Amino acid sequence: MVSEDPIAPPTFVFFADLVGTRVLDSEGQGVGKIHDITFSLLETYPKSTTLILKSGFLRSHYAEIPWHQIKKIYPQIQLKLPAQEIIFDHPSGNHDLRLRRDILDKQVVDTNNHKVIRVNDVHLLEVDNELRVAHVDVGLRGLVRRLGWQTVVDFFIAGVLPRTTYFKERFISWKYIQPLSLNHKSGTLKLTVPERQLAQIPSAGFREVMLDMDIYQRTALFKSLNPDLRAQVFKDFDTDTQQKLLGNLDLSEAAFVLSRTPADQATDILERLPSPVSEKLLSLMETSHARKLSTLLGYTSDSAGGIMTTEMITLPGSAKVRDVVQVFKQAPESLEATTFIFLTENGNHLTAMVPTRKLLLAKPDDPLSQYALAKTTYVKVKDSLREVAFQMEFHKLPVIPVVNNGKEKILQGIITVDDILKHLIPIAWKRRAKKPIS
Numbered sequence: 001m002v003s004e005d006p007i008a009p010p011t012f013v014f015f016a017d018l019v020g021t022r023v024l025d026s027e028g029q030g031v032g033k034i035h036d037i038t039f040s041l042l043e044t045y046p047k048s049t050t051l052i053l054k055s056g057f058l059r060s061h062y063a064e065i066p067w068h069q070i071k072k073i074y075p076q077i078q079l080k081l082p083a084q085e086i087i088f089d090h091p092s093g094n095h096d097l098r099l100r101r102d103i104l105d106k107q108v109v110d111t112n113n114h115k116v117i118r119v120n121d122v123h124l125l126e127v128d129n130e131l132r133v134a135h136v137d138v139g140l141r142g143l144v145r146r147l148g149w150q151t152v153v154d155f156f157i158a159g160v161l162p163r164t165t166y167f168k169e170r171f172i173s174w175k176y177i178q179p180l181s182l183n184h185k186s187g188t189l190k191l192t193v194p195e196r197q198l199a200q201i202p203s204a205g206f207r208e209v210m211l212d213m214d215i216y217q218r219t220a221l222f223k224s225l226n227p228d229l230r231a232q233v234f235k236d237f238d239t240d241t242q243q244k245l246l247g248n249l250d251l252s253e254a255a256f257v258l259s260r261t262p263a264d265q266a267t268d269i270l271e272r273l274p275s276p277v278s279e280k281l282l283s284l285m286e287t288s289h290a291r292k293l294s295t296l297l298g299y300t301s302d303s304a305g306g307i308m309t310t311e312m313i314t315l316p317g318s319a320k321v322r323d324v325v326q327v328f329k330q331a332p333e334s335l336e337a338t339t340f341i342f343l344t345e346n347g348n349h350l351t352a353m354v355p356t357r358k359l360l361l362a363k364p365d366d367p368l369s370q371y372a373l374a375k376t377t378y379v380k381v382k383d384s385l386r387e388v389a390f391q392m393e394f395h396k397l398p399v400i401p402v403v404n405n406g407k408e409k410i411l412q413g414i415i416t417v418d419d420i421l422k423h424l425i426p427i428a429w430k431r432r433a434k435k436p437i438s
Contacts, residue, residue: 011074011125011126012123012124012125012126012134013124013126013131014121014122014124014137014142015037015099015100015104015121015122015123015124016121016142016146018034018037018124019034019035019036019100020033021034021076021077022076023077023078023079024076024077024078024079025079025081025082025083026071026078026079026080026081026082027083028078029083031053031079031086032053032055032063032086032088033053033054033055034051034053034054034077035052035053035054035062035100036052036098036100036101037050037051037052037099037100037131038050038052038097038098038099039097039098039099039131039133040097041097044174044175045125045132045133045134045174045175046097046132046133046174047130047131047132048130048131048132049066049067050064050066050067051064051065051067051070051077052064052065052098053065053086053088055088061088061089062088062089063086063087063088063089065079065081065086067130069081070129072129073126073129073131074126097179099122099133102179103119103122103136103179104119104121104122104146105119105120106118106119106179107212107213107217108136108177108178108179109177109178109209110172110176110177110178111176111177111178111201112172112173113172113176115209116209116212116213117136117138117172118138119136119137120137120138120139120140120142120143120145120146121136121137121142121143122135122137123135123136123171133174134174135171135172135173135174136171136172136174137169137170137171138170138171138172139168139169139170139171140166141154141166141167141169141170154167206236207233207237210222210233210237215244219244219245219248222245222248223248227253227257230253230257231256231257231260231261232260234257234260234261235260235261235262235265239265239269239272242261242265242269243269243272243273246258246269251277251280251281251284252284254281255281255282255284255285258270258281258285258293259285259286259289262309262311263289263292263293263296263309263310263311263413264296264307264309264419266293267296267297267306270282270293270297271297278297282294292310295310295412296308296309296310302384302385302423303381303382303383303384303385304379304380304381304382304384304385304387304388304402304415305382305412305413307385307388307415307419307420307423308381308402308412308413308414308415308419309413309414309415309416309419310412310413312340312342312401312413312414313327313328313331313338313340313342314341314342314343314344314348314411315327315341315342315343315344315368316343316344316345317343317344317345317351317368318367319343319367319368320364320365320366320367320368321359321363321365321366321367321368321371322364322365323368324341324356324359324368327341338356339355339357339398339399340353340354340355340356340399340414341353341354341356341368342354342401342414343368343369343372344411347410348410348411349408349409349410349411350376350378350401350409350410350411351376352369352373352376353372353373353376353377353401354369354371354372354373355371355373358371359371376401377391377395377397377400377401378400378401378403378409379391379400379401379402379403380402380403380404380405380406381403381404381405381412385420385424388400388415389420389424392415392417392420397417398416398417399414399416399417400414401413401414402414402415
């Protein structure tokens with residue numbers, strides 16, 4: 001027996017070409033036009049679930065047609081229902097994903113290229129009487145198609161600019177797309193595909209993604225992340241952005257993030273907050289980390305003690321090279337400076353500093369002190385930033401230890417070249433701005 005409706009071969013169609021086209025009922029009579037299509041997100045390439053019809057001109061009415069009531073989509077969409085069985089009312093809005101409402105003209109995260117993009121059209125695959133989302137179109141031609149100008153614009157550009165890149169399609173596979181559904185009023189964000197796609201983005205790449213968003217999207221996306229990923233991403237932002245992001249978390253969440261942030265960054269943030277808020281955050285942190293931050297907060301921000309971090313690698317003077325491996329395995333992810341190992345004795349008294357690069361060819365049983373620098377350079381907690389910068393430049397050190405005073409030399413923390421530059425560059429720019437233009 002031969003089917004009365006020929007089966008169309010798999011083919012691609014743009015959503016913009018479907019919107020506004022007539023839909024026929026089971027008798028072949030027009031019952032409305034395509035307004036939107038909903039898709040299930042249970043599969044890698046979402047499958048069509050509902051067709052939303054629009055009827056009327058001055059006063060529009062809408063009807064939702066389950067996809068199993070679609071008789072055919074080739075060469076024109078026809079329903080299995082007669083016109084009298086179609087109930088026009090407002091769509092319920094409880095679907096996982098709507099192309100027109102949730103995707104077109106919206107910002108989405110391209111998890112492959114780690115950037116935020118704007119969707120101009122959606123590329124659909126017709127197969128077995130279903131539609132599946134294959135790609136998003138982010139090219140200029142997709143926008144022209146949406147406006148209904150493609151035929152005219154294509155003809156004009158082909159004649160005037162034959163070598164243009166306009167005709168090169170800019171598609172991104174749906175499997176790399178993370179749609180963002182945002183409620184600006186409540187500041188909430190719904191991730192419409194599994195969060196594991198976001199977790200695959202390196203924290204540095206995540207920073208670039210979030211900086212492309214407006215403040216509402218950035219905050220909402222940050223709040224939607226799981227606590228560990230949130231803390232990992234947080235440390236890559238500047239202090240102003242960090243403070244704004246924390247301001248939208250409750251105190252316990254903020255304390256968790258700060259407890260996994262490098263100590264110098266956490267100190268900068270806590271210094272900017274009102275004392276009652278800082279004290280409350282410290283009370284919610286683990287005792288050891290809170291104690292470190294409390295110590296750092298006791299120094300002024302323009303001193304060595306004010307910008308140092310207490311996160312570093314220290315070993316006793318009797319340690320051997322093999323001990324370094326174990327220490328590195330247990331080091332926290334937030335540890336910034338690993339270029340030096342600091343040797344201490346008797347109550348954290350600084351005795352030497354060992355460049356880790358010298359240990360690459362060392363034997364496991366060699367004493368660490370054998371590879372220490374001939375002279376241990378340090379600064380004191382009350383030294384000015386100018387003095388710190390001078391010592392680091394004069395001795396060509398990317399990291400310098402900070403001690404309590406020149407007599408006892410009790411190790412308090414370290415300062416990296418990034419720490420000192422972050423504080424001195426803004427000062428230099430302010431001074432330059434005050435100079436008259438010659």
